[in-house]
Amino acid sequence: MIIFPAIDLIGGKAVRLLHGDYRKMTVYSEHPEDVARDFVSAGATHIHLVDLEGAKSGDMPNFATICRIREASGVFCEVGGGIRDMEKVSRYLDSGIQRVILGTAAVQDPAFAEAAVKKYGNRIAVGVDLKDGFVAVKGWTEKSGLDAYTFCRRMQEIGVETIICTDISKDGAMQGTNRELYQQLSSTFSLHLVASGGVSSLSDILYLKELGMYGAIIGKAYYTGAVDLAKAIEVAA
16 A cells, blocks of 8 residues: 655645644645655655645646655655646646646546546546535535545546545544545445545554555644654555
8 A cells, every 4th residue: 555645735835724624724844845855765655745725726826836846756746736627737747747636627527537537547536525425626615416436436437547535524633534434435446545534543554554445645644743654654565
């Protein structure tokens, strides 16, 4: 299982939100490139990046910062947040980012998601962000009418290989991940599933690995010191 340490960006800074609430933000570093270097020093081979401002606006305000992180780390970087048209997909992938994550666009414009997958294959992933059991959009500020299983099935049918599933209620809360959700998803779909939200202990990581999950994202647990990244990578391997 791959461990994806995360850097969420606002104003070029590494931040974390609680339950996806932009009013409950903690700034952890004004130099996210240094955070990325620390990840690599701990053994990370993959980094998960999110432009939180882009997720709300549909723009790319942290593009330059993301490029610097990619260059500083030299490892596999995936990016999500506000990627809602092919121009943005191409701009990220042409800049050296290995994979982009479609969220709102995949929900509201599945034809676009399908076209992106046809063009770029497994360099396209889809984020399934769940709020009260339904897929959330626009930086988690709105709920769609889709449940996780219907949406994942649609994405699998159009050729998506990698799904990043976040339980927003667990995100940043340091109360453990939603094990039941991931158990159900992993037993239902033949996708590369990445767990996100509340992964806050080595026990969580071991459980997800034993489920056969493709990956797990570690965010706040790293920044608070609750999880040692090097140990997490060792357990996942």
